Amino acid sequence: xxxSSKKTIELAEAVNEQAIVGRSLWRDAYDRFTSNKAAMxxxxxxxxxxxxxLAGPFFAVWDNETIDWTAMGDVRGLGAxxxxxxxxxxxxxxxxxxxxxxxxxxxxxLLVGLIGAAxxxxxxxxxxxxxxxxGGRIDGLMMRFVDILLAIPSTLVIILLLVVxxxxxxxxxxxxxxxxxxSMARIVRGQTLTLKNRDFIEAARAAGVGEFTIxxxxxxxxxxxxxxxxxxxxxxxxxxxxxxxxxxxxxISEPYTSLGALIAEGxxxxxxxxxxxxxxxxxxxxxxIITMFFIGDGLRDALxxxxx
Amino acid sequence: MALFSVRDLNVSFTTQDGMIxxxxxxxxxxxxxxxxGIVGESGSGKSQTFMAAMGLMPKNGLATGSVxxxxxxxxxVSIPELNSLxxxxxxxxxxxxxTALTPHLKIVNQMEEVLRSHQGLSGRDAExxxxxxxxxxxxxxxxxxxxxxxxxLSGGMRQRVMIAMAMLCNPKVLxxxxxxxxxxxxxxxxxxxxxVGLQKEEGTAIALITHDMGVVxxxxxxxxxxxxxxxxxxGSVDEIFSAPKxxxxxxxxxxxxxxxxxDAPHAVAADAETLxxxxxxxxxxxxxxxxxxxxxxxxxxxxxxVSFDLRAGETLGVVGESGCGKSTLARAVLxxxxxxxxxxxxxxxxxxxxxxxxxxxxxxxxxIVFQDPLASLDPRMTISASIAEPLxxxxxxxxxxxxxxxxxxxxxRVGLDARMVNRxxxxLSGGQNQRVGIxxxxxxxxxxxxxxxxxxxxxxSIQAQILRLLKGLQYDxxxxxxxxxxxxxxxxxxxxxxxxxYLGRVVEMADRDVLYDEPRHPYTRxxxxxxxxxxxxxxxxxxxxxIPGELPSPLDPKAALRFIPSRLTSDLAYQPSLKEVSSGxxxxxxxxxxxxxxxxx
Numbered sequence: 001x002x003x004s005s006k007k008t009i010e011l012a013e014a015v016n017e018q019a020i021v022g023r024s025l026w027r028d029a030y031d032r033f034t035s036n037k038a039a040m041x042x043x044x045x046x047x048x049x050x051x052x053x054l055a056g057p058f059f060a061v062w063d064n065e066t067i068d069w070t071a072m073g074d075v076r077g078l079g080a081x082x083x084x085x086x087x088x089x090x091x092x093x094x095x096x097x098x099x100x101x102x103x104x105x106x107x108x109x110l111l112v113g114l115i116g117a118a119x120x121x122x123x124x125x126x127x128x129x130x131x132x133x134x135g136g137r138i139d140g141l142m143m144r145f146v147d148i149l150l151a152i153p154s155t156l157v158i159i160l161l162l163v164v165x166x167x168x169x170x171x172x173x174x175x176x177x178x179x180x181x182x183s184m185a186r187i188v189r190g191q192t193l194t195l196k197n198r199d200f201i202e203a204a205r206a207a208g209v210g211e212f213t214i215x216x217x218x219x220x221x222x223x224x225x226x227x228x229x230x231x232x233x234x235x236x237x238x239x240x241x242x243x244x245x246x247x248x249x250x251x252i253s254e255p256y257t258s259l260g261a262l263i264a265e266g267x268x269x270x271x272x273x274x275x276x277x278x279x280x281x282x283x284x285x286x287x288x289i290i291t292m293f294f295i296g297d298g299l300r301d302a303l304x305x306x307x308x
Numbered sequence: 309m310a311l312f313s314v315r316d317l318n319v320s321f322t323t324q325d326g327m328i329x330x331x332x333x334x335x336x337x338x339x340x341x342x343x344x345g346i347v348g349e350s351g352s353g354k355s356q357t358f359m360a361a362m363g364l365m366p367k368n369g370l371a372t373g374s375v376x377x378x379x380x381x382x383x384x385v386s387i388p389e390l391n392s393l394x395x396x397x398x399x400x401x402x403x404x405x406x407t408a409l410t411p412h413l414k415i416v417n418q419m420e421e422v423l424r425s426h427q428g429l430s431g432r433d434a435e436x437x438x439x440x441x442x443x444x445x446x447x448x449x450x451x452x453x454x455x456x457x458x459x460x461l462s463g464g465m466r467q468r469v470m471i472a473m474a475m476l477c478n479p480k481v482l483x484x485x486x487x488x489x490x491x492x493x494x495x496x497x498x499x500x501x502x503x504v505g506l507q508k509e510e511g512t513a514i515a516l517i518t519h520d521m522g523v524v525x526x527x528x529x530x531x532x533x534x535x536x537x538x539x540x541x542x543g544s545v546d547e548i549f550s551a552p553k554x555x556x557x558x559x560x561x562x563x564x565x566x567x568x569x570x571d572a573p574h575a576v577a578a579d580a581e582t583l584x585x586x587x588x589x590x591x592x593x594x595x596x597x598x599x600x601x602x603x604x605x606x607x608x609x610x611x612x613x614v615s616f617d618l619r620a621g622e623t624l625g626v627v628g629e630s631g632c633g634k635s636t637l638a639r640a641v642l643x644x645x646x647x648x649x650x651x652x653x654x655x656x657x658x659x660x661x662x663x664x665x666x667x668x669x670x671x672x673x674x675x676i677v678f679q680d681p682l683a684s685l686d687p688r689m690t691i692s693a694s695i696a697e698p699l700x701x702x703x704x705x706x707x708x709x710x711x712x713x714x715x716x717x718x719x720x721r722v723g724l725d726a727r728m729v730n731r732x733x734x735x736l737s738g739g740q741n742q743r744v745g746i747x748x749x750x751x752x753x754x755x756x757x758x759x760x761x762x763x764x765x766x767x768x769s770i771q772a773q774i775l776r777l778l779k780g781l782q783y784d785x786x787x788x789x790x791x792x793x794x795x796x797x798x799x800x801x802x803x804x805x806x807x808x809x810y811l812g813r814v815v816e817m818a819d820r821d822v823l824y825d826e827p828r829h830p831y832t833r834x835x836x837x838x839x840x841x842x843x844x845x846x847x848x849x850x851x852x853x854x855i856p857g858e859l860p861s862p863l864d865p866k867a868a869l870r871f872i873p874s875r876l877t878s879d880l881a882y883q884p885s886l887k888e889v890s891s892g893x894x895x896x897x898x899x900x901x902x903x904x905x906x907x908x909x
Contacts, residue, residue: 025687025732200685200687203684204686206644206676207671207697207701208671208701
């Protein structure tokens with residue numbers, strides 16, 4: 001019975017050899033996503049941008065800190081974008097190379113988006129799953145706490161945190177993460193509530209599976225689809241929030257920069273005929289946001305086809 | 309010239325996987341006052357035939373051929389032209405009366421809508437006609453029902469409203485699409501009686517779509533058996549039932565468990581030990597009731613004092629209509645819902661009040677198979693992972709390879725191809741998924757398996773296979789079973805002993821033959837007489853026992869005394885007791901049948 005007899009060994013071998021590959025729901029979702037043209041084009045564009053931030057520095061003539069004193073004297077004339085001077089995107093108001101600056105800013109913005117969304121994903125999912133699955137009074141307490149935090153305007157929280165604790169990379173991630181997990185927790189809790197009354201959870205319980213294992217093995221994989229969709233839409237939201245704060249001058253401080261900060265600078269000098277200072281960062285910013293939203297939409301269509 | 313005639317009807321759907329032909333060249337006629345049965349299993353195209361005829365097709369559907377009502381072409385005509393026919397000359401009733409009625413409209417308004425568009429009636433006049441029809445379909449307190457919303461009515465009453473609405477304009481043809489599938493047997497019997505009456509009195513022609521051979525035997529004169537979009541066999545009921553020509557028809561007829569067949573389940577050894585004893589178990593749920601300022605909680609007594617014993621290798625059938633507490637009882641036995649009171653003793657040890665840790669070790673021997681095969685499997689897990697889950701919990705010492713072998717063996721045993729290990733539930737059919745559910749329950753060789761409506765969601769032929777599988781497994785492994793179902797024929801096919809539940813109480817419990825041959829309690833008798841038997845001769849001669857009144861709400865204190873009305877006046881809290889009338893045959897106290905039948909509803 002335990003694999004000792006010849007027949008069972010043969011059976012096991014037969015199973016291993018001829019097992020039909022099943023199509024998981026993930027596989028279906030992947031196929032639906034890849035057949036979505038708009039989303040795939042956006043993935044390609046976003047891939048190009050990421051590639052640009054990685055490979056771009058190797059082609060840079062100037063680094064992002066060095067000030068080109070000759071160009072600084074005549075930003076409008078000598079500082080304009082040109083291949084000869086090595087300033088592919090021109091220079092900024094202080095004579096620094098905008099090409100290198102845009103690469104640095106795009107990296108920052110993408111990181112902010114990804115890390116902010118990842119924090120929301122991890123904290124929000126765990127919090128929501130625990131609240132939803134345990135239910136009752138614990139759920140009530142946990143969700144009221146979320147309600148209270150949600151009632152405070154998030155920009156205010158971020159600004160306060162940045163002012164009180166000082167402006168740094170770490171603090172920016174903490175501040176963004178601190179507000180973004182709230183709605184994620186709500187969504188996950190709602191999903192958990194509907195999942196935990198399904199028959200297969202009861203079946204698992206009848207099979208003697210522990211509560212913690214049920215949460216990890218049965219609930220989590222089933223709400224992952226919704227979580228991924230929401231997280232993918234959170235990425236551009238995080239980038240938007242960071243840009244807004246940077247635009248206000250509260251975000252990342254020099255020598256670091258982000259797309260929001262560059263756009264703010266570019267907007268300030270718009271009237272002096274140096275329009276490229278606005279247009280280059282704006283192009284990358286808008287492209288990232290739009291592609292991110294399209295990818296998020298594509299993921300939603302792929303992962304919950306019923307909710308369309 | 310036939311009243312309703314369909315010629316060479318083809319229905320096809322364009323889907324992502326290409327064209328699917330749902331109906332392939334079907335032709336039939338219905339004469340006035342006739343009842344034609346269309347029988348087939350799910351996916352046979354029986355509903356699509358009539359949906360196409362009524363112009364109720366989804367956008368990706370295409371119908372060709374000809375459908376004529378009194379010589380007028382109905383297929384692919386414009387919507388306004390169709391609307392002048394639909395509801396007036398031809399109407400339809402559906403399987404689920406709750407989804408077919410608009411939830412936010414009162415009954416009177418829904419009925420008025422039909423009358424206004426076809427007969428120009430409204431206000432008082434419409435109300436009068438509506439009331440007349442509600443009376444004709446024998447709805448109790450018809451006048452009050454007019455002002456109620458669909459959700460306030462029971463399933464049987466909703467189906468009556470649907471029929472009344474369909475009949476409002478005296479249609480020539482009534483299409484009934486599985487009209488009684490969602491209903492309890494006693495209600496089904498009443499609805500079928502009602503339809504027979506309408507057919508006789510109003511001369512309405514009925515097209516009855518169903519999967520239930522028993523219903524056909526009772527209602528129809530001619531039958532078409534449908535499979536894969538084609539008619540397999542056609543003829544009069546007597547021909548089809550007594551001398552079926554095609555194999556498929558034969559298999560349909562033999563697959564169905566019959567109330568009068570003589571397939572006995574395996575006998576229990578006389579010295580079998582008692583595994584489980586359930587003593588006076590109660591499960592009460594507090595229900596919040598809002599009555600203005602004074603909101604309070606009322607106890608819903610889902611299970612109200614049930615006792616029974618179960619021996620090794622025995623099968624106990626539990627029957628009862630919806631809301632009688634069958635499923636709650638199953639969950640209370642397994643401690644998935646903690647019982648409010650009473651004791652569940654497993655191998656001499658009380659399970660009630662054990663910590664979840666202490667319970668876990670017992671769970672190895674106590675397993676359950678659910679009603680909905682797809683919903684009871686985790687959609688993100690391969691079926692082998694689902695089957696292996698109890699092994700991971702109870703035999704963690706097994707290596708991955710050993711577990712694989714165990715799972716493959718069990719899959720072969722339940723009739724699944726072991727090569728399907730990596731499949732996901734959504735890729736399998738309902739029957740296959742139920743086999744997965746059974747394999748998961750059986751993998752640790754449990755001593756007790758509870759089947760909670762395990763075959764109710766399946767087609768008859770699949771149902772027969774699953775029943776055979778369960779019996780075979782029981783023969784091999786010797787486990788005890790509690791078999792819960794609303795279908796008396798199915799329960800009879802597998803059980804040694806049968807318990808009849810009514811509103812959380814046992815009304816009768818006896819050995820299977822005793823219960824079916826000499827039922828004592830009026831409720832059991834009415835249940836048994838309501839089940840249609842797939843034999844037209846027998847069906848026509850059988851007398852039906854109808855106890856006045858619908859299945860009442862479990863919240864109503866008077867409901868528990870429905871069979872002992874003599875106590876209603878004196879003592880509302882009276883609990884009828886269970887008496888042993890002969891060895892092993894328990895019957896709950898009740899008034900004589902004659903007094904019950906004489907009472908008005």
